[in-house]
Amino acid sequence: GAVVSQHPSWVICKSGTSVKxxxxxxxxxxxxxxxxxxxxxxxxxxxxxxxxGSKATYEQGVEKDKFLINHASLTLSTLTVTSAHxxxxxxxxxxxxxxxxxxxxxxxxxxxxxIL
Amino acid sequence: AQSVAQPEDQVNVAEGNPLTVKCxxxxxxxxxxxxxxxxxxxxxxxxxxxxxxxxxxxxxxxFEAEFNKSQTSFHLKKPSALVSDSALxxxxxxxxxxxxxxxxxxxxxxxxxx
Numbered sequence: 001g002a003v004v005s006q007h008p009s010w011v012i013c014k015s016g017t018s019v020k021x022x023x024x025x026x027x028x029x030x031x032x033x034x035x036x037x038x039x040x041x042x043x044x045x046x047x048x049x050x051x052x053g054s055k056a057t058y059e060q061g062v063e064k065d066k067f068l069i070n071h072a073s074l075t076l077s078t079l080t081v082t083s084a085h086x087x088x089x090x091x092x093x094x095x096x097x098x099x100x101x102x103x104x105x106x107x108x109x110x111x112x113x114x115i116l
Numbered sequence: 117a118q119s120v121a122q123p124e125d126q127v128n129v130a131e132g133n134p135l136t137v138k139c140x141x142x143x144x145x146x147x148x149x150x151x152x153x154x155x156x157x158x159x160x161x162x163x164x165x166x167x168x169x170x171x172x173x174x175x176x177x178x179f180e181a182e183f184n185k186s187q188t189s190f191h192l193k194k195p196s197a198l199v200s201d202s203a204l205x206x207x208x209x210x211x212x213x214x215x216x217x218x219x220x221x222x223x224x225x226x227x228x229x230x
Contacts, residue, residue, distance in 0.1 A: 006159065043206065043222045093159050104150065107159035
């Protein structure tokens with residue numbers, strides 16, 4: 001089945017650091033990738049939708065200058081949390097959608113980000 | 117407003133018993149409906165989805181879900197629960213009849229008791 005790899009799985013860093021998270025579709029071309037944020041014991045909150053070769057579409061309330069998304073190829077999207085602060089600590093999950101109809105989203109295993 | 121409701125935060129079921137995880141939705145039109153499962157510190161795994169046709173949808177790991185349009189429900193079921201089914205389950209809906217932007221419920225934690 002379709003596999004999405006997300007890296008790193010766990011990051012601990014100091015406040016003010018920028019952190020890049022990668023999301024790769026390993027065996028299919030992902031025309032669209034999604035980035036979610038999940039708080040403890042809560043559901044997934046969609047942050048942004050990215051399409052290969054175009055600018056990401058951010059959900060209301062998500063700072064695009066804070067969360068930089070790049071989808072440079074059909075198999076890779078990156079999320080960069082710039083100048084991270086403790087309130088950015090969360091579980092970030094990406095998903096990928098292949099071309100063609102009736103394809104479910106395939107999720108990465110998530111990245112736990114802890115900002116000290 | 118478009119929404120998905122999972123009324124139970126947690127469901128406890130004895131191993132071997134049938135299980136049901138409830139989901140109702142409020143979306144105009146004919147949405148796509150999904151169930152996903154999440155294990156600790158992992159992403160979501162797709163279980164099944166309903167687009168159209170037979171109201172009973174069969175999915176992975178022996179799970180199935182029944183679409184009920186009149187009750188706007190899409191409950192997840194399994195005839196005989198396993199301890200390994202213990203996880204967090206999310207119901208989701210795509211209001212635009214597409215597989216892209218989807219709305220997740222808040223999740224239901226399923227505990228299967230040995």
